[in-house]
Amino acid sequence: MLNRVIQQFKLNVLAINEVEDSHSSTVYKCNLTNGENVFLKIPYTKLKCQRELEAYEILKDRVSIPKMLDYWPGNEECPGAFLLSELKGQPLTNKDLPLVAFQVGVLHASMHQIQPPTTLQLTGIQNEFPDWSNFVERQFYSFAADVKEVLDERLYRQAIEKFENMKLQLPPSDGPSFIHMDFRPANIIVDEDRVSGMIDFESVRFGSTEIDFIKLYRDFLSFDISLYRSYQEGYETIRPLIDLEVVLPFYQFTDAFNSIGWCKRRGIEKNASFLKENLLILKKVLR
Known part of the structure; x- marks a missing residue:
């Protein structure tokens, strides 16, 4: 498939490396013979392909993203x-400076300003x-069957009850906004003390901003x-900015629950450390 795609785009490739930490796509960095x-x-x-394609159309010239040089359907x-x-x-990384964090805030809010297009x-x-x-x-419930196979029955029932109780206490939703759904450090690119932009749009939606802070808060x-x-x-x-202290506990909990289900689907052994991390978060909330 890779060779077919390279031929399709007529690339003169010197070296190819697969990019790690890409969970919903296969991504390759290509060094071309012209040095690019x-x-x-x-x-x-x-x-996911269609979402990504539409995202480039919506975000172009509004927030900093890579240029789509070509597309093959x-x-x-x-x-x-x-x-x-x-x-x-x-x-x-969490070692980046507050100056960078300020720019990440500007980037994130600029994306959240975008509303569903009418044209x-x-x-x-x-x-x-x-x-x-x-x-x-x-x-939440789409992952529940997977999670049930990982948690013991008592903990699983406790998680379901917690979800049903917590969702009733949420404030009114903030939107409609363009939300990334995977706004985490791996998808935010920084060049020294300047944010270059963001990547990866295969999970995007229009929805409430409240779901879009979890991974950035957790990892940065x-x-x-x-x-x-x-x-x-x-x-x-x-x-x-919405009051994150009110919504973060609920979304941190649901993200941990869903991530446990994701690990079960994608392979527990392959994702053992991520599974362990999310089990700890879940148990901490349920304690």
Whole structure:
């Protein structure tokens, strides 16, 4: 499939390396004979491919993302492929400075400012906002059968009861906004002290912003209060930030639950450390 995609885009490749930490696509970094670096992205499904394609149309010139240099709609064997420009830099880490956290806040809020388009017909990106609580519930229970095979029965029942109780206490939803659904450090590229942009749009929706803070908080903001404050300041230059203390416990819990189900589907041995991490979060909430 990779060779077919390279031929399709007529690339003169010097070296190819598969990008790690990509969970819903196969991604390759290609060093071309002219010295340029580009990325090949092959989503796992037609739906993810369509979401990504529509996201590039919606986000273009509004937030910093890679340029889509070419697109192939695929065939019976391949759901489709993207040829993307390189964003200079490396993924965000919790060692980055508050100055960077401020820019991450600006980037995130700029994306959340985007509302469902009235002139563009979307077939991949759904607007889940009008029925947001049901969307969250569907996501949770879609993983429940997988989670049940991992947790003991008492803990599983406890998790279901916790979900049903916590969801009743949520404030009104904030949106409709363009939400990334996987806004984590690996998908935010930083070049020294400047945020280059964000990547990976195969899970995007229109919905409530409240779901979009979990992974960033878990893997970046929670490590240092100065990062959190700078992020908040940057975000609020664009739009008000919701009260995260009210919504984060619920979404951290549901994310941990869903991630346990994801690990079961994708292979417990292969994702053992991620499974352990989410079991700890779940047990801490249920304690």
